[in-house]
Amino acid sequence: MLTDQVAIITGAGRGVGKATALQMAANGACVIVSDKDPEPVDEVVQEIRNQGGSAYAFVGDVTAKEFAESIIDFTIQQCGQLDILVNNAGYTWDGMIHKMSDEQFQAMLDIHLIAPFRLIRAAAPYMREAGKKDIENGKTTYRKIVNVSSVAGVMGNVGQANYASAKAGLIGLTKTVAREWGPFNVNCNAVAFGLIDTRLTQAKEKGETVNGVSIGIPEKVRSMFEQSIPQKRGGTVEEAAAGIFYLSSPLSNYVNGHVLHINGGWYT
Template sequence: MSMLQGKVAIVTGSGRGVGRAAADMLAEHGAAVVINDLDEAPAAEAVAAIKEKGGQAISVVGSVTDPDFPKRVMQQTIQAFGRLDILVNNAGYTWDSLIHKMTDEQFQAMLDVHLIAPFRLIREAAPYMRDAAKTEMEQGQTVYRKIVNVSSVAGIMGNVGQANYASAKAGVIGLTKTIAREWGSFNINCNAVAFGLIDTRLTQSKEKGETVQGVAIGIPEKVRQMFEQSIPQRRAGTPEEAAAAIFYLASPLSNYVNGQVLNVNGGFYT
């Protein structure tokens, strides 16, 4: 069933993990997808996989925190596909520390990637979402567009060692609810997903030694195991399960859902 035939979606941080799974799901349902990643290789791989299945995709490589990125990704999207219907603000990483040891740089970095970047992207999308909708409405057309912002249970209930991340993700919720109020009359739905423990490289065992932007990522294995046991379903979610929530909020199934936070956490936070 092609619920998104003719739609165009930008998914940030979609070379891997939840973003990749979401991009694949949107493409499977007919959307043309703009893939974004920090690194060229995973972005190219994601594009190739979508095209191999008969879908449409391009990549725009770069950091969402680059002030020039929003304009560049919008321009390339319109040049390739002529419109924008879905914006998924998914890109991000963590840089943890207890608050008494946290630096200004650490705190600002999380605000930049998780809150300021989505704000800039939504603002840059205005001509292609809000203004386009105004023109359609004047012509008697009703076309729904979707913004999905990725938040976290940390943004709702806080988390030890993540004052920076939790603050940014809480801000995403405020941004989401404000956009829903400002743009709802233009048939633009803006919602957020608040993920719990999802099995990605950001939540894998820290002992694996992976980094993003030079910052070590992951969770110490003992802490991860304790976290899993605190989840009623006793496991982390899969990227595909997380992506399904994004798909729901990006699809016509959610046309009367606006300004909401969908918790996806196996019952950890209800």
């Protein structure tokens, strides 16, 4: 379904990003697999190539000012075009509002909102302008941007004022890009995940960290979340990736500015 298309996926070394990369590659896309840590990136690229797919590794921190231009340039050098951009990279740094530092709040804005903004802006010549040129030449080519938001960005969440604010902002960015770039056949949509089984939602007692910040959810709280979901479980990374894939595929050519909720029916 994605033959001859090129996709950038950030945060693709693990979890939902990895599952998305594998699914897109299996459907014919050449995938730029990006993450901060080289080992998981190399493993995903090798797995794709072992299955007969096409993939390239790009290691970098999405919050770095030079990241967006660098990965776009790398993609064009390797593949000559850009058809799909998935802004997936992120982590959580929870805390109650009255105890939250400026650094803690800004960190979530940097990775969940500012980084996607910079990537979309850097992609303009190869998505917006390319679409404009196609139209002038009497050709219709759809290009896709998928931003990974969260139920927290729609409903808010206790202990996540920073994360919820960033993810809500990302929805605003998504809808604006859809309006500005829609005339050039660039579809920009978002997915809003609920409880998906990744290292960010695993039991906090496991003690895993990202950027020195403890991640995960206390086991007791996670169990309460699961019971509040109509389907009584968290979603798999493959189920989450399927939503991203849909919004990246020709199946969604007339879907624009939409927020696709993938949460098993859980909203609050």
